[in-house]
Amino acid sequence: MKRTMRIMMIAIYCILSCNILATAGNDKPISVTTLPIKAQILLTNYFGNQKVALATIESGVVNRSYDVVLQNGTKLEFNKKGELTEVDCKQGVVPVKLIPLSIKNYLQNNYPRQSVKKLEIKKNEYEVELSNGMDLTFNKHFQLIDID
Template sequence: MLTNYFGNQKVALATIESGVVNKSYDVVLQNGTKLEFNKKGELTEIDCKQGVVPVNLIPLSIKNYLQNNYPWQSVKKLEIKKKEYEVELSNGMDLTFNKHFQLIDID
């Protein structure tokens, strides 16, 4: 995944975080992009400090919504939770979608 979407960036730091219940893996790229993966290796968060989240990593329904409603904004952060998706746009807006990709909150 790192090679496909961030091939020109090198890994600056990779860590394993072990909690009482959960384990996660954090990867920080040279440009400051931070990626988090759960214990199964599934992507749970992308935080692009200086770049943007690759469009192919954004669920299609969310991508379509953003193109229709916020065409001039890019996605800086994507957080994938069990029941929702949180998206931070380049203008600072935070959008929350439910697991069916319906918008449920704007902050």
């Protein structure tokens, strides 16, 4: 009896695990109005002249995120709260107002002729890709910690 119960519990666990993994990472197209308000405001304020080509929601096992692709190829990622986590400008440059002031000052002093093509915001660091292909990583205190 105990063995049967153990086998049943393992089987149920396996079925649930497979189901969770199968649904994780699914991107579903959504309308722009379905995005969190913070994301909608950022799009309007900084990319208002660009039309959204595609907006998707990615529901993971633990969290969800939103991806937006503009007609000019710019890609933006937002977390579940609508906070910007990444902006990748293929044709243009990252709007200056999206770059933290300390990083902007560092770039003006050290790379005055370079523009920011990509900005990735992580929990404890910021990654910046310049137009010359150089990648700079800053910690949460905006101190440079790596150059690639």
